[in-house]
Amino acid sequence: MSSNPRDESLEALVGQKYRHGFVTDIEADTVPPGLNEDVIRLISRKKGEPYFSFDWRLKSYRHWLTMREPHWAHLRITPIDYQAISYYSAPKARDDAPKSLDEVDPKLLETYDKLGIPLHERAKLAGVAVDAVFDSVSVATTFKERLAKAGVIFCSFSEAVQKHPALVEQYLGSVVPYTDNYFATLNSAVFTDGSFVFVPKGVRCPMELSTYFRINAAKTGQFERTLIVAEEGAYVSYLEGCTAPMRDENQLHAAVVELVALENAQIKYSTVQNWYPGDESGKGGIYNFVTKRGECRGASSRISWTQVETGSAITWKYPSCILTGDNSVGEFYSVAVANNYQQADTGTKMIHIGRNTRSTIVSKGISAGHGQNSYRGLVKVLPNAINARNFTQCDSLLMGDQCGAHTFPYMEVRTPTASVEHEATTSKIGDDQLFYCLSRGISEEDAVNMIVNGFCKVVFKELPMEFAVEAQNLLAVSLEGSVG
């Protein structure tokens, strides 16, 4: 029974390549590699920013110089040469920034079509408004007018800094201060583009909002910054997707996302992250070092993070909730995949400050090949957070015997009225469950998909409908042939 006829077809499946690895050949305006105050002035000037923004960048840069790269995560990182990275790259526009989709370079539209993200509104994506960020700039935002009618502002961050400076100044850095951590501080100094969302009091955003991030240029970093504000009673659901070409060198992606929910507001933030993960031997891939944090500032507000992390060579991110308002709710649903030589160190922080605050953490880690997957989470309940409640569930699924799963739960509870629950399981696919399916006539590939999707089901059902299907497909591609 040792020579199983299945093994050969598995080999073929393992050979499946990353599907978004192409490069768009487009003329780009890229600043030379290196980081100093002049580069920061240059970025700010290119963006035509007001003084407050420039000043903030400079403060951040000067602070960054005093900091050291963190190494506490369960990751092996090839040293990053911050002077070898270009901090700004934009597709060369014919004149200036495009004013409508008709002025967007057709090559760019083609790129997004290839990725399955049609930017033409006539080919609209199931009623989803899209902001497309290509390297350092936003190239198009769809459905702007329809959103404006509802009072919703959805535009690129660069545009927001120019057109809504007061709002940006009020909220920028209010959740993730520029001194927060090494990568967030770097981002604060050199951030290029990203999305800005403002949903005014009492407005329910009429459609899903989505940003699509694409790294194209070589030897560049992507430092996007996203800020979402939901005023009293507002609701918004936002999704981001990411891809990059296949390159041999590692590329740095250090983003910051800040969410602010005022009283009774709700923000649902979903991520389907599929940056290039590197090849089967671990060469190349994106370093995804991201700071995401939301503050439930008002009473009874709610922030939900849902993430499906299938890409990147290294993922280092902890989407977190600061539960300041009484009765506020924070949620974190995550599926993280580490296949081949991918490494993921991800989780969340739930900081309970207000009374009766509640948080839920559901983390599903899948490790295959030589992948290393760590859940790292902090639940902190401060003395005033009377009756705070947390439920944490961390499940790990191992495929094969070369991979690893690790769980690092931290709890800090400073009130006796709090209730904190933690459940963790680790299971191995490949033996009992797989054989059970096979013995019912189901093929190995279908069986693995079935088991993995079942494992992730509670997270997938938090995703907007259209993306839940995409997430399932993505997972199937990322794990094809991982059992053998």
Place this chain on the structure above:
Amino acid sequence: MSMLKIDNLHVRAGDKQVLNGLNLEVAAGEVHAIMGPNGSGKSTLVQVLAGREGYEVTAGSVSYNGRDLLALPPEERAREGVFLAFQYPVEIPGVNNVYLLKAGLNAVRTHRGLPELDAFEFLALVREKMKLMHMDESFLNRGVNEGFSGGEKKRNEILQMAVLEPTLSLLDETDSGLDIDALRVVANGVNGLRRADRAIVMVTHYQRLLDYIEPDRVHVLSGGRILKSGDKALALELEKRGYDWVRQEAAVA
């Protein structure tokens, strides 16, 4: 011709020789019971027949309807009509019980050149079989064996068997952990599947099961080989006298 012909089968699991020259022939239409002391290799036998990895066949052969069964991967065996009712059915959280069953049935049907059943046809079929197994509707929406009691798991195995209509059914201690009512239901399910063109091999510790599913042949498996075969009377004798006398008899011979 026998449907299943096991010839001089030797199987090793790790360092341990579990089966040691086992011979067994099962003809279509027959029900065989395999009994024997703990650790005699009963479960290993059915697992190897179903194609579980982790066992090494060091000698011997198994032919099923004239084909080399051991050369087929497990999913092919299932599609060819071999079914294993597990002693310990696994839980697969998040995967719908019926979804798994539908995927299995359609894989088997496609293999047989039959059209796949759509959701409505499939549901009608499952509902009919569920009635037979005295299972309530909630089974439809639960995860595969997720949170099932021991008895529910066993019933679910026989439900799957009833839906898949296998040619050769292997029942691995399907009676263990069942109360008398559940045993009756399970036995009825199995008996409902007896047909001239199908065969059943059941592994059991207890003669009790054989009161409900009457075997044509009873075999005593010990030390990795079949030491004695007989009819239903042998099972009664085993219940009275245990296994030692069979072993002694075999040692003398």
